Amino acid sequence: MFDRRTFLRGLSLLPFLRTPDLPLMAQSSAPKSSDDDLTRFVNIFIGTGGHGHTYPGATVPFGMVQLSPDTYNDGWDWCSGYHHSDASIMGFSHTHLSGTGAADMLDFLLMPGTGSAKLVPGSRENPGEGYRSRFSHADETATPGYYSVLLRDYNIRAELTATERVGMHKYTFPASDSSHFILDLAHVIGIDPKVIEWAELKVTGPDTIVGGRSINGWATGRELYFAMKFSKPFASVELFSDDKKVDGRETRGNILKLLVHYQTAAGKPIFVKTALSGVSTEGALKNLESEIPSWDFDGVRRTAHESWRKSLARIRIETKDARQREIFYTSLYHTMVAPTLFDDVDGQYRGMDGKVHQLSKGAHNYSTFSLWDTFRAAHPLYTLALADRVPDFVNCLIRMCEESPAGPPVWPLQAKETGTMTGYHSASVIAEAYVKGFSGIDFAKCYPAMRRRAMDDDYRGMPYYRKLGYIPCDKEEESCSKQVEYSYNDWAVAQIARAAGASADEKLLLQRMHNYRHLFDKSVGFIRPKLENGEWSEPFTSNEMGHSKQWRDYTESDPWQTTFTVQHDVGGYMELFGGRKAFVAKLDKLFTENSQLPPDAPPDIAGMVGQYAHGNEPCHHMAYLYCYASAPQKTQALVRRLLEMEYDNQPNGLAGNEDCGQMSAWYVMSALGFYAVDPVSGNYVFGSPLFDRAEIQLRDKTILRIEVKRTSPADVYIQSITLNGEPYDKIWFRHADIAHGGTIVFTMGGAPSPQFGKTDSTLPPGLPPAN
Incomplete structure (x- = not known):
């Protein structure tokens, strides 16, 4: 696999040079700005x-x-x-x-x-x-x-x-x-x-x-x-x-x-x-x-x-905090500079097969899909605030499935597959659009390519994954991360199998999506590398990069981060730790453990809070995992802390690479008050809204309104929620609940609520109910 972090670091920086006494030449006239012009x-x-x-x-x-x-x-x-x-x-x-x-x-x-x-x-x-x-x-x-x-x-x-x-x-x-x-x-x-x-x-x-x-x-x-x-x-x-x-x-x-x-x-x-x-x-x-x-x-x-x-203007917020407003709209801007258009005005485009193709009228082709990153928050954001773009994006990925000799897109750039990063998260983006009910997309059309990848391809450890149930660390690099991501891809491809009417495949994939469990060692409480002979590799440390110097076992992460990357089966995963209390205790350690990393750690593991790395995408859902274990107050406090400390309105204002909008999309979604831990489920989990009021323009120009009642900016804890005027006690909601507009009202307080989100009936499901 191509690792995107192979470039030189530590180059010397120039001292600031200035040539005096040069006249400033006039610039072109700026467009007139109005009070509702958010570009400012x-x-x-x-x-x-x-x-x-x-x-x-x-x-x-x-x-x-x-x-x-x-x-x-x-x-x-x-x-x-x-x-x-x-x-x-x-x-x-x-x-x-x-x-x-x-x-x-x-x-x-x-x-x-x-x-x-x-x-x-x-x-x-x-x-x-x-x-x-x-x-x-x-x-x-x-x-x-x-x-x-x-x-x-x-x-x-x-x-x-x-x-x-x-x-x-x-x-x-x-x-x-x-x-x-x-x-x-x-x-x-x-x-x-x-x-x-x-x-x-x-x-x-x-x-x-x-x-x-x-x-x-x-x-x-x-x-x-x-x-x-x-x-x-x-x-x-x-x-x-x-x-x-x-x-x-x-x-x-x-x-x-x-x-x-x-x-x-x-x-x-x-x-x-x-x-x-x-x-x-x-x-x-x-x-x-x-x-x-x-x-x-x-x-x-x-x-x-x-x-x-x-x-x-698709999202309007109200806040008295000028700094946070600037961070928010810059983040929203950054979510809209990729993917990038890649067709001509006459509808011609160069496909992943190198040939020139003709689009149907009104359709567009795109490039620059950083899917390993953006499936997590950027694409869920598009399904809300840029829903009109989603069919074009997804149809483009489906065409790539058909045209590319490399199979389902992984990281496509200008009609070429870079093959960068693990998993094949075009499946995740396509499945999310299916689960959320987007029309104008032939989901079954991509299933042959998705099925080949899931069932047949000799692709980056997949034969071991299918035969043994796990990827041996002595046979394949980054085995632990690939194991977890293929499990998530199985969950996503199962949805596409359903769209294609392939019920037997769907059933198999829904079973196989639990394969991540084969690399969870209960004796140490981590996902860790296993040898082809079935034995755990030794020795093991919780911040290691790999069991040997040959290659890494984790993709831009270590055992702490990879252990919590399961997004689609949180309820079942929690039981491997011994239940909710043990799960919360382990999560607490994730955020409080010593942040030290070994010398061979990639620079992407950044923005450290304990062993949580906000500067890299695999961690982005982890603050929300407390909600699955009846501890939503921990999510609320931690999300607010991350919003405040990991972003700034300075050139050095991001904890890590922006990655085509994902780093910013986490901020946008979290500042609005919710996040998609598992985008393919079509569900969102509540966090801690940052602003007093927000309006999101959804499909058909309907509006999702978010109102926040608080007496102080320090009121970070949810006391109660109403959805469309009715009391709502769950700490999660479905995309279908707000897909055509609605109003969410948060009542916040300075201390955790003793009731909100504390009963079993209020917890987010590990998996959504069957349709």
Whole structure:
């Protein structure tokens, strides 16, 4: 399995550099803001520092283009191409990953300049040796759909905005006879351009360039095309291959670059439009002409802003806490930058089989599904606040099941399967949509691929899982985590089997979903590695990474974290510990144990509270497990603590990688007052609502209203709940209860309620009742 955390860490950070006495050049006019415009509460720089791995550039909700600055292109904390600690910019590329722990993208870097043109970016330590430019965060602006910065070495104001498939640049130059742009197709993540399989560049007119490339990076063999049009005819153009000038108007090779030369007048901008396509340069040209036919930068910016305004308005909150409001709407923003659109305006898209396909009218294709992360909270959030997107997302995953030679999608990126992380959680996302009753989806269509994976495929330890009931640690890496996740996948595929009418398979999978129990050792109270001969591996420690140095037994976790990753059978799992009291005692230790990790622990195990790691996704449901054991007050206090301590409105405001919206989705859901411990069940568990009032726009534009009665912000404990005006004593509810609107009223207090959630009839089920 490909581990997403293989990138270098600990690179030296630059001291802050500033060139004095440069005039600030005027920016484009900002869209008018109103009191109900929630974009004003988004701080896009949250997550660009620390290990958040987010980018600050311009995009629209779920857009194909992410036009953003690159400050460096190597090292673990530069997976998005940008880090807040840097003081110089390499240029502006058109694709970026949001918060991932593995790196790719950074396609088609464009950088303006003045003076002698350079073909290499130069180093962070000495920006002047290349085409880099120093910048200051004081000269930098980012709002949803817009980014601006002053390139201080050139005195050029750069501004960026975007539509779904097109990025638009605005560069305001000083007066110069030596103004220019470099288009660097050798710019890749990881520095080594040898990953470029092929690249092509062609000047097709006095103001237009087209091209593309194929990269053998994280997503091996992905290919992407572009069409780039300038608002001013070129004074001259130079093409380079392997940094040597080539004659003619087109070239093909590996290391390709292009220089465009201009004479510029002070304050006169040059605009650039760049469209992307996964299909062809012709597709990119169609996207360009369709989405931005004119040169109205401010109009494109207003349209992007309006798209974000409408999207963020799906959830409205009321609070007097300005910091938490900023964190909330930035989190909501981050949940809407992935998955990313991956089709052309004419409905063509490149499928996982490498072939070009045609979508039916109104349908869309997507990429960038970080499923191991996002099935936990991001996709459940979409089923509530972005329900209109769910059929497109799920139908896309179903098409991938049919088209991909790799089978059900695991971590698909631009028509390629990266195979990153354990399990195959496309099953979880598809099953959740089925259980929640979404229409317009042919769930049975994906069952053949899901069945092959569950029943037949020789896939990452699955033959052992089927034959022995467990995965031996001496035969397969990350055996413990795979064991638990395959058990959850069995539970999910059982729902899809039901949709397909495969009742015998459903019955088998519902039995097999308990396989996690084969690796639970009651003598130590942990899920631990077992050898093929049936013996436990020795020695065992509760914070180990693996039984040997050959490989890890746990995926980005240790025994403490993996032991509590069972999400679908909490009631049955609890009995393995000896019942509710023993389960609560073990959970207490999880959150209070020494946080020390061994030297070989991956950096993702972060945001530690005891041995609980909020900075990585497998832990995200664990604070809610107390509710299953008649201790909801512990959930309420702990969730509030995590909301306060694991998030901040600073660049280093995330406990770990954002991971395509999952880290933020936990905050959004938990701040509203509930969370899906088991998304496939269609149930939610109550936590501790953070805000005074919230409204969520659901399907058919119905509204779920949340009202919170408290006398103090310190009132974190639920005293009582009403649902649609009636007393509600359960500490969980079904998606069906609120799918078409409703009102939840919380009455909170400063001390735990002695009654609420303490009787058996109020506890969440380990499994939902049969339909």
